[in-house]
Amino acid sequence: MAFRTARNLAYFSNYIRNYSTNGPLVNVTVNEKSGFATATLQRPSVNSLNLELLTEISHTLQQLEKNKCRGLILTSASNKVFSAGLDLFELHKPNADKIKQMWSTLQEVWIKLYGSSYPTVAVVNGHAPAGGCMLALSCEYRVMLNNFIIGLNEAQIGFSAPMWLIDGMRNTIGSRQAEFALTAGTLFKTEEALKIGLVDEVAQSKEEAIEKAEKFLNKFAKIPPHARSMTKAALRGANIQALVRNKDEEVRSYVDFVTDSQFQDSLGEFIELNLKQKLSK
Numbered sequence: 001m002a003f004r005t006a007r008n009l010a011y012f013s014n015y016i017r018n019y020s021t022n023g024p025l026v027n028v029t030v031n032e033k034s035g036f037a038t039a040t041l042q043r044p045s046v047n048s049l050n051l052e053l054l055t056e057i058s059h060t061l062q063q064l065e066k067n068k069c070r071g072l073i074l075t076s077a078s079n080k081v082f083s084a085g086l087d088l089f090e091l092h093k094p095n096a097d098k099i100k101q102m103w104s105t106l107q108e109v110w111i112k113l114y115g116s117s118y119p120t121v122a123v124v125n126g127h128a129p130a131g132g133c134m135l136a137l138s139c140e141y142r143v144m145l146n147n148f149i150i151g152l153n154e155a156q157i158g159f160s161a162p163m164w165l166i167d168g169m170r171n172t173i174g175s176r177q178a179e180f181a182l183t184a185g186t187l188f189k190t191e192e193a194l195k196i197g198l199v200d201e202v203a204q205s206k207e208e209a210i211e212k213a214e215k216f217l218n219k220f221a222k223i224p225p226h227a228r229s230m231t232k233a234a235l236r237g238a239n240i241q242a243l244v245r246n247k248d249e250e251v252r253s254y255v256d257f258v259t260d261s262q263f264q265d266s267l268g269e270f271i272e273l274n275l276k277q278k279l280s281k
């Protein structure tokens, strides 16, 4: 067991509380009874993933792993947006070095979350396009609130989702549905997402979603943690290894792609059409 004594659990809780004070963009709390951690993304206003938020998520996941977390609930402080995905303003006319770091940190986040030894649930309490969907897909279970959208809309912005993310989508909703969804860049409403298996349960309130998430995590209470994590690694390891082998090459091609004028033009159009905040000319 991860926490054999109440003292261990108390130490872990204090550790996490102390840690959380250092992270303004991700707040981590631990339920002392269950030992489950809740990581709440809180970058105003839509948790768009810039380098700072990605770095903090990556660091949080590392700490949770180190402290033998018993289960993680990932959610948002906003009641409208789980995460709006990559910060589109940072992708526009970018500094190549920063983009390189951003992409490499995004890969790290995926490797740590998708490959975590502890069980994970996303409480999707708001919209989750692109990178927001990626965070949810990396978890083992998704509970979503009604009247929001989720999906991988990269094609609409002018690029293809990377292979590891395509695999995540395929593993979750099946090849045929993934092909339809990815080529059209479809964003699904909550009920549609439930129907195709992109989310596992729907809840009417965040409280209900947290209850459902905890119920999922509690399913593993009697399963030896090492057996659970070995099985998860056996199921997910090949996808992770494929990215690890190709990590640097993918960063290089991503930087080339994003800095290319054709992508910059289509990104500019997407921002002008879809976001309230406009580009400074």
Ligand SMILES: CCCCCCC/C=C/C(=O)SCCNC(=O)CCNC(=O)[C@H](O)C(C)(C)COP(=O)(O)OP(=O)(O)OC[C@H]1O[C@@H](n2cnc3c(N)ncnc32)[C@H](O)[C@@H]1OP(=O)(O)O
Residues within 6 Å of the ligand: 045, 046, 048, 080, 081, 083, 084, 085, 086, 087, 088, 089, 127, 129, 130, 131, 132, 134, 153, 154, 157, 159, 160, 161, 162, 253, 254, 257, 274, 275, 276, 277
């Ligand atoms: C070559 C390989 C590359 C592979 C990369 C694959 C991985 C991931 C890629 C991505 O994540 S790309 C990002 C895609 N994201 C989107 O398409 C989301 C766009 N945003 C929206 O659709 C909506 O904003 C929303 C999230 C549905 C929320 O709608 P709502 O009506 O509630 O809010 P808004 O008024 O639209 O937005 C509020 C505020 O937030 C700003 N904003 C929204 N999204 C982003 C974003 N992604 N990046 C930066 N900023 C964003 C928006 O401009 C508003 O700003 P203010 O007007 O308040 O200043």
